[in-house]
Amino acid sequence: MKILTGKPIPRRTFLRGAGATVALPFLEAMLPARRAGSATSVSTSLERTRLVAIEMVHGAAGSTKWGATQNFWAPAATGRDFDLTPTAMSSLEPFRDYLTIVSDTDVENAEASTPPEIGGDHFRSSAVFLTQAHPRQTESSDVHVGTSMDQIYAQRFGQDTPIPSIQLCIENVDQGGGCAYGYSCVYTDTVSWASPTEPLPMIRDPRAAFDLLFGAGGTPEERAARRRTSKSVLDFVLGEVDRLNQELDPVDRRRMDQYLSNIREIERRIQKVEERNLSALKDDTRELKAAPAGVPDSFDEHVKLMFDLQALAFEGDMTRVFSFKMGRDASGRVYPESGVDKPFHPASHHGDKEKNIEEFSRINRYHVGLIPYFLSKLASIQEGEKTLLDKTMVIYGSPMGDPNVHNHKRCPLFIAGGANGKLEGGLHLRAKPGTPMANVMLSLMHMLGLEDVTSLGNSTEPFSFSA
């Protein structure tokens, strides 16, 4: 008999769920035997821009009236000659040439649109960040928001890689007290939506993400051994099905044929993973020495591990799309490294006091301060004539503006990386008041090669990135 507690869902279930979510489109899309020139398409598509969309919650100190005067987020000057020193982005100075700041855009769809929605900003806004759509207020399964831009990209171009996209997060999902005001927890738990009704689970355990990317096994040797075994087992299954087919009647044989074609697809996948692991990572010491055991206690360590995985995955071309939720709304986490001992959520309610706003800005600074670690990793990986940093678009932002009043105006947002030449870097743009962040997202999608996408959420027109 099963456990009386109802069903404790093993973590693995969640992970398998996540695995299945990504594996299925992959398999279905992997019809490469039939796709002309698939061999070349891989090499040419290596030029395809890698996308990382990072969400940080709770807005920024620079989005407050006073904070703006202090340039806690946006630098004072627009254009190329801006001073990052007072801003939360000061740590990005070494990557200035890869940095494009778009300040003062609004995320209007995260605002309440009906009276019952008032107050539910924390439990609504994450779902808006990449969809820029307005979530339906419901606690049931009839959730509805929009398809997120990372998923639009992955659905279009993600099939060249074994895994179209991966979703990562840092904080625990489905927290007690984590969701309220009539909003389902999924709005708070993920930023990636495969369709307006399909939230994608985010992986918190680095080990699970690792297994998904590189196969099960704690060490490179073990993984290699497992791959060898899998290949033998597949060959065996193939032989068995062939043999069976001679005995089956025609109806059953057709059904089995389908199974057989699936086997070949999986076989291809194993080969692909192996090729990439061997070619890209063979004599590379950058590979994690051992697969991570689980979730590290420290925020710092956890985030960096996740960045390691993302860089590794890009390097092996296992996937080209990550969404990464670095925070969770209403989180009471304390970031000792930031030098602030107030928990995140209480600190975000700064009461419009200058001292508190300044304090909150240090938390923002700390969060952004983790990004250079990732950027330098990307910069260190050479692919052809460029580095991965040249080829990557890292979006970092928050769907909230001033957290004290839960508004969604003048939200923090910057884009790092060269995006394959689409982003010049070294630029600070200040949007006209009332410009939807969706406009920026729309332009970014165009830069990613989704030129035919004409709108996202409440976008009104593409945002102009010219200085």
Next chain:
Amino acid sequence: MGGVAKPRSLHVIERDLENPLGAERLPLEGLASVPTALHPRNALVALPLGPFLPGMIREGVLSKRSELQSELTPSRLGEARRHPHVMEPSFFVEEAKQERAHRRPIRILVPSESGEDHVDGTVMLDLEHHAFSRLVGSVGRLRHDPVEPRALEALEPIGGDRAVASDRGQVNRRPCFRERLLETRAALRERQGSQILAAFAQKVPEDDGSRDFGGELPDAGCGRMKAQLQGLEVEAGLPLDDQLPVDDGALGKRFEKRGLELGEIPVQGPEVAALQKPLVPVPEDQNPEAVPLRLEDPGVALRESVDELREHRLHGGLEGKFHAGILAVLARPSGSMVSSARGAMRIKAILGGVALLLAGPVGAASSIDTSRAVVEESCQLCHNGASLAGNMSLDAFDLSAPEATAELAEKMVRKLRAGMMPPAGVPRPSEEDLEALAAHLETRLDENAAAHPNPGRRTFQRLNRAEYEGSIHDLLALDIEAEDYLPPDTKSANFDNIADAQMLSATLLEGYLRGASEVSRLAVGDPKATAREATYKVTRWVSQTEQVEGAPYGTRGGVSVIHNFPADGHYLFRVSFHHETTGALHGSGQATLHTSPENPEQIEISVNGERAALLPIDRWMHVSDPNGVNLRTQPIFVRAGPQRISAAFLKKFEGPVQDLIRPHDWSIASTSIADAYGMTSLPHLRDLAITGPYDPTGVSETESRRKIFSCRPASPAGEAPCAEAIVSRLGSQAYRRPLGPRDLAPLMSLYRVGAEEGGFEVGVRTALEGILASPHFVFRLEEPPASGNSKSYPIHDLDLASRLSFFLWGTPPDAELVKTAQEARLADPEELERQVRRMLTDPRAQALATRFAEQWLRLADLDPMHPDVRMYPDFHEQLKRSMRRETELFFENLVREDRSALELLTAEYTFLDERLARHYGIPGVTGEDFRRVSYPDALRRGLLGHGSILTLTSHAHRTSPVLRGKWVLEVLLGTPPPPPPPDVPELEESGEAEQGRLLSVREQMERHRASPACQSCHVMIDPIGLALENFDATGAWRRKDNGVPVDTSGELYDGTPLESPEDLRQALLNHSTSLLRTFTENLMAYALGRRVEYYDMPAVRKIVREAKADDYRMSAFVLGVVRSPAFRMKAAATSDETEAHGGNR
């Protein structure tokens, strides 16, 4: 010469089902046509009426409207005269909200204008979700040579005193009649003026002055099943379509009698007076051709046909097919006779009269004649080619050879046996006659089946999650959660083992491969395993006051799981707790911890019941702490293999918690309210994470390893032979048959691959991975016959053994069964019976309860049920689990004690633990163990008193008589009601309060049922559920609902009055044949792994018939299924089938 009439758009008006007064235009828009000539009228007559919003005061609207109408009608008619180009006829698209939601385009001809001599094609009217739509009204007279348009003309002078003929002579129309009519019927419907005129101008026999028929009556006596017949109408001839009220079709009971007289018989397909050939629906993309039309004989005046009808009525007796003829005549109203809307209106009413005549009494004759009379006079009344009630026509049905249309005949049998046909409100033949008809049909069908047996066939099955778990358990003594690897099973016809619904997808294949890889490693153990984390979540609905199953005694709450440890080594355990929005530990408030600071609450981590760690709960834990609201153990050494791990609170208090609000078993109903003042709450475990192994030291002996390594090689030379022994034993067990050399060779090469990699054990593990991934294991393939010619063949003994064991145990066959099969003894009926009886007494037969009954009775629907915490604060996960267990044990007991299947309804006992007994209010049951308990009274007998069934058919905050009724109809009687038509508002969700008090569920429902569109079906469904209203949404007994005494009275669809659950049980027992057949059908579908088809029904009846001799014992049904040809035989795949299935498999 002549022009071409172009299709133009016509608005479709759909009655607002919720509010009969509202007229709402379909977004679909309509089609058909409005002649341009109508436009001037549009401009002239502007009616400031509607659409009405729900909630408007109807009385005011009505008087205003009738006032306007009295002005409108003459003006319109007069105005029409001034505009000769007015289209004369109207279109009525009739539409029944039917069972099936398929698209069926119909076409409507375009009316023409002067100078037009033919129609340019037709317009497609494609009404989604509506089973059929018909054109009732005439389509106008399209003359061969330039069409001569006619004006609308009034049948009678309008307004003022007027003589109206009736059977009782002439009566004077009272001036205010129309207005009164509207007023008196306000609650039900509102009619458009001209239609009403048409209605009372009509002579209707026995119109005794009530005069409040409207022409629109529920249906042609076919009753409740179809009272929504007029769901949609198209009014073509009338402009201002969205401002006119639309007829609302069905009426309440009050008009039922009238309905018989004046119901409607819809016309099949568009009837066009002048059209020579029948209209055939054409797909939209096929560009229908232009249809030349010519004018036939002038139409018969409506009045004349009415008279004609009355003649028939007076002299009695119309031929069965007569009404179609009448129809044809009536469908051509003379242009000078009647205005558009009225024409069609009358047609419906008059045809209803015909129908009544057809249902006249018949003389007694031989039984087949009686049966024939029943079919013709009762069944065909509605189930004809024209009405297509239930989308079923008996026109071609031949009572002397029902087997020729066996599928149809089986449908008849099903409805007849359930007592559902003919529906109430229709002349009902005597029960004897109905019985005779059913018996006749069954006899013929059964004889035919005996002469032409058809065991049916299905494709091969695959192991679903449950079977996979069972197989792994048998093979490797390892309990796994198959959901970790395999995608969810697709259900079909209630069950998760239906072969053709089991898709072989890439995800599935990946799942089996991953399963093979992980399970083989878990079973053999992995001394080199690296650390990783596994998290077990605890749902919020688990009460933390009660002990969790598996956790040590003296603990409360928490979680208890069996975790498979891959190696001996150290593991870390982390427990995390729910916290409040502010970050503080949930349940840390003043009144919530029951211990002092010096003696804090503690949580114990135990391995196989032995304490491994005791962690004090720091009530000041906070999310902002470095460790958050988590507690961690030191590394703990655990041996490899499955071990039970529990994390549970030490119980430091006894008895109920007294608090200001009330004892709250559900300890963390919501984090936002649970820490409210005066409401006790406790710290609540959120999850348990196990990380490891660190420093693995090897792999201890586990049961799995003992099971696998039946030999140990003494020397390197002995490795291969030993491996071969292991592989052939495991392989044979996994493949459920002896292994041949061709099976063994590839497995042994896998062994060699592994052995090269890591020696003997890895070799065996690799071979095991192969076995678990093999199609011979994951698919339940059955051997084809030696000779391919026969139509059907007995399946192989070994395959029969597998069918038997997966049926009765949900696991692969055991050694004895395999042995019997190998000795070819299963073909012997006595041996077969012996084996079945042996298997039924085996504990594994509980799978019949946990797998079969669980799915048949839909107990899985209980999982997502979380009754509203404020209304049912004492409901929690453990109680739900007890409910489910009750039903499982109950069914298990029926099988084990081989009791009558009728006890499903009548059992005077059940199985309870203390928790559930308390919930039911049954005293004297203490402790966690379930035991047999006899009910003290008749209120809660059989399944209908089980908390599981009553809860899963409820909503979170209230009961649902609809869901309960539907459950009974569907699950117990096998006669599911049709799904609600689209766009129907949630029943019972209308106003919930009135005059300052909440309405009871019944009151809410009755309000809603006032909507005629809903009434026809709900009158069948709801009384069943209402009889159970004394059980609240969690199955507890109650006397009041929202402060109102519960009213359980009602009437079963067959007319049996219902007052109590006991009445309902008795009434259902009257249809025990249906119950037993439904049970058998389900049992059979589950056993066969395919849906039960009409051609299986003779076998089902045979099983039930034979079980009767055995007092309907459970074993009789099981044996009946096992002995049936469908279970033991298989039809060979025909070449047709091969072709047919080729593409989509």
